[in-house]
Structures are given as structure tokens and as C-alpha cells.
Amino acid sequence: MEAPVNILAFGDSLTAGYGLDPGAAVPDRLETMLRENGYNVTIINAGVSGDTTSGGLARLPWSLEQNPDAAILELGANDGLRGEDPQMMEDNLDAMLRIFAERSIPLLFTGMKAMPNLGEAYEKDFSAVFTRLAERHDVIFYPFYLEGVAGNPDLNLPDGIHPNEEGARRIAENLYPYVVKLIEKTRSQKEAG
Structure with a gap:
């Protein structure tokens, strides 16, 4: 049996599983799918509903006390909903990405899009942050993160923002190949010592 891999899923309500029954959040779905396919994985759900990149940056150090082998970073949606300055969001995410790198924690970084009601310029600036940071780091x-789920009433709770159980399952399916890549990267990094 392969050595276990502990993955920290660090995010907001989209990670926490807002409005869903226990076991139905994206991290739970991913862990189940991975285990069914023979991966010895535990995913720690460190999602906090309402969290922004500022809040995430503040709580990241104590979340890392759980010594994860790898991590998934999903934050930014609430910054967008509040119309926060994309530059501030970029600074916060950049700082978090640096913390993961300093600790040699392999990372799956997920992007987000702003709501269209904030205007085209904001939407463009907001989305560009994630691509730029992914390339830099x-x-x-x-x-x-919400690919194929955002805006679909069949896949969201009545609030139109949070995925329902089917939506969470779809997100987990979309993320699955990326998480497999993350596990492989983590294992090869451990082997390289």
C-alpha cells in the first residue's frame, strides 16, 4: 500500500460545503472518489464560509499546523462578491502561495471569476489575478473552480451561488484529474527527499 497522502483543502464556503449534508462537500466527494480508485488519501476540509483572501491569509499558518503533504487553495469568490480590490486579493493570494512554497507543500491552485454585475473591467482584472499567480508560482x-456549475440552477442551491449536492459532485469530478496530478507530484517530491 502506498504511503498515505494528507491534503489540506483550504477555502471558503465552496470548500466547506455550505448548505450541504455532511459528507457531500467537494473535499469529501474527492476523497471518496480517490479512495475508490485505490489512492491512500485523506482530505482535511479547512473551508470557512464567508472567508476572503485576507481571512485566509490570517488563518493559514495555524491551518498548516496539521502538517499536510499537499494542499488545494480555493479562495477569492467572496472578494469578488464584495467588490474588493483585485490587487489586494492578488497580494493576499501571492503571500499564501509563497507560504506553501516555503514549506515545500505541493499545491493545486483554483481560479475564480467575478460576477458580471461588477462590470467588464473588474471582471477582467479579477480573473487575470489567478492566471498570473499560477504562472508566477x-x-x-x-x-x-465552478466550471460547468456556475449559473446552472439545477446544480446550485436556491441562492444561485452555492453548489447543491449534484453541483459539488460535478466540481469534484472536474477537479479529480488535477488532484491525481497533485498526489503524483507529492509522491515524487517525497521520493526525491
């Missing part, structure tokens, strides 16, 4: 990158 050379991490595994999934460009849009």
Missing part, C-alpha cells in the same frame, strides 16, 4: 492550476 508554477503550481498545478485549475482555472475556474
